[in-house]
Amino acid sequence: MKNLEQKTIQFLDEINKNTLKFLKSGNMLPNLIRNFLIDKIASDIYLEKDIYEREIKNFYSKNNILNKKDLDNILKIKGNTEEELHYQITLPLKILEFAKQQFQAEIESYFLERKDFLDEYTFNIIRLKNKDLAYELYFRIDSEESDFLKLSETYSYYSSLYPKGLFGPKNLQGMNTLIVNKLIHASPNDLIQPFQVDEWWIILKLINKKKAKLDKPTRNMLLIEIFNKYINNLVKNFTDDYLKNGNQ
Structure with a gap:
């Protein structure tokens, strides 16, 4: 860790002062440090030849690179040498290998911590702006007087996230916390009473x-998540320390 910090400081000290000033003014310094750290970490990771x-x-096959002409074309488009292209292709593998070496012991506890957001949910949803209408539709669905999806098509505000009032099967990452909490504590076939999220009234049925x-x-996937948190923390610490030490 100390060695990595010293290399980072040395790298920054070698940058032209005007260039460094430009990077800081454009808030590009954290991204530069991030890329440098990842490069140094990856340089110590060995991949078996096969x-x-x-x-x-696999990359060549997916991108229809069948001969030298095809390769030269993609190198020209990307503005890379062949060596740089190979570095970019294999970098994710090196990052994963580093994460396995460093964070494998944490993975089970991290999985339990993240599990509610990794479970896949399928549910119906109606979004309205009228509370009274929301309760009217809820009681019509609950009494089996009306079909949820038909009411959704008629009354619900359209969202690309919930086409035709249906979500999933997907995990709940990035979803509103109120909706997440309702679904986590629900059982399949539960019809959830209307509740408010910002200006919306929501009706849910967990399928x-x-x-x-x-x-x-x-x-x-979780190993990469942990790695990104680790890198983000390093970047923040290195950036803050560098700027505090008179490099404003």
């Missing part, structure tokens, strides 16, 4: 809840 070559081959499992894809 893994490295397979990743390059299904699929519990998240700590399988390989989920494990890798």
Whole structure:
């Protein structure tokens, strides 16, 4: 850690003062430090030759790079050398490998902490701006007088997030906390009474809840989340310390 900090400070000290001033004024310094830290971390990670070559081959296949002419075209478009392109292709693997080495012991507790947001939900939703109408529709659905989806098509304000009044199956990341709390504590087929979110009145019916499992894809995703938090913390600390030490 100390060595990484020293390398970062040395790197910043070597930047032309006018360039550094421009980076700070444009709030680009944190991103520069982030990229530098990731590069230094990745430089210490070794990938087995077959893994490295397979990743390059997969990229070439997905991008229809069949010969040198195809490769030269994509290098020209990206403005990269072949070595730089290979670095970019394999960087995510190196980051994941570093995360496995550093954060594997944390993954189970972090999974439990994040689990409610990783479970996949399917639910119906109606969004209204009229409280009285919201309760009227709720009672019509609850008494089975009317169908939820038909009422949604007729009365609900359209949202690309809830096409035709249906959400999922997806996790709840990024969703309003009030909606999340209602769904977390609901059981399948529960019809949830109208509640207010900002200017909206919301009616929900939970259709299904699929519990998240700590399988390989989920494990890798969470490792990258932890890595990003780790990097963001380093960037903040290094940036703050650098500016505090008279480098305004």
